[in-house]
Amino acid sequence: MTSPRATDRPRRRRAARLAIGTLVAAATAVVALPAVPAQAAASKVVYLTFDDGPSPRYTPQVLSVLSQFGVRATFFEIGQNVAANPAVTRRVHEQGHSVQNHSWSHPDLRSLSKSAFDSQVTATDARIRAQTGTTPRCLRPPYGGVNAAVRSGAARLGKSVQMWSVDPQDWARPGRTAIERRVLDRVAPGSVVLLHDGGGDRSQTVAALPGILRTLKARGYSFALLPCR
Numbered sequence: 001m002t003s004p005r006a007t008d009r010p011r012r013r014r015a016a017r018l019a020i021g022t023l024v025a026a027a028t029a030v031v032a033l034p035a036v037p038a039q040a041a042a043s044k045v046v047y048l049t050f051d052d053g054p055s056p057r058y059t060p061q062v063l064s065v066l067s068q069f070g071v072r073a074t075f076f077e078i079g080q081n082v083a084a085n086p087a088v089t090r091r092v093h094e095q096g097h098s099v100q101n102h103s104w105s106h107p108d109l110r111s112l113s114k115s116a117f118d119s120q121v122t123a124t125d126a127r128i129r130a131q132t133g134t135t136p137r138c139l140r141p142p143y144g145g146v147n148a149a150v151r152s153g154a155a156r157l158g159k160s161v162q163m164w165s166v167d168p169q170d171w172a173r174p175g176r177t178a179i180e181r182r183v184l185d186r187v188a189p190g191s192v193v194l195l196h197d198g199g200g201d202r203s204q205t206v207a208a209l210p211g212i213l214r215t216l217k218a219r220g221y222s223f224a225l226l227p228c229r
């Protein structure tokens with residue numbers, strides 16, 4: 001992973017070379033430098049996201065661990081799961097987490113007609129709104145399936161498309177330690193971590209969570225909700 005310190009070094013060397021060239025260019029480069037490490041330090045934040053819930057079994061377990069560590073996360077929920085477990089969605093919201101849109105039945109949105117796309121999104125909005133009182137502003141397309149039609153469809157419905165940057169493939173159940181190690185090896189300031197609280201047996205994800213949170217906190221990270229409000 002690229003640390004802010006590591007990226008700063010070549011910039012400083014470049015600036016030094018510039019100083020030999022033109023004085024004006026060198027002065028500009030040097031003035032711009034201090035902002036780089038300062039910004040990186042200020043953004044030592046991680047965005048945890050949980051997809052495919054709500055699950056009556058695993059979502060409460062995830063909520064319990066998050067509460068234990070005082071961490072908030074963003075949940076991209078499937079509309080038909082919200083319809084089946086509305087009280088779980090309500091609980092996610094009441095505990096201060098963000099509930100966002102992951103479609104109604106988890107299709108690849110790229111393959112849908114405009115009207116089918118709209119109903120996947122708006123039916124899910126309605127179910128979430130009934131439990132949380134707020135309309136999701138973010139859409140995460142199933143499978144990360146994005147093209148120009150999905151992007152323009154999302155924009156037409158007032159949604160921003162939210163992907164991820166760290167994917168430990170927890171859905172494939174590689175084991176608690178693999179999930180934990182993959183996240184911890186890849187996280188950097190501003191990372192969006194993809195995990196799953198629904199769609200199957202998520203006991204490994206639940207088991208990996210305390211170690212992930214403990215270590216990231218020890219590294220000085222804080223946790224924030226994605227800007228979906």
Ligand SMILES: [Zn+2]
Pocket residue numbers: 051052102106142143
């Ligand atoms: Zn999904």
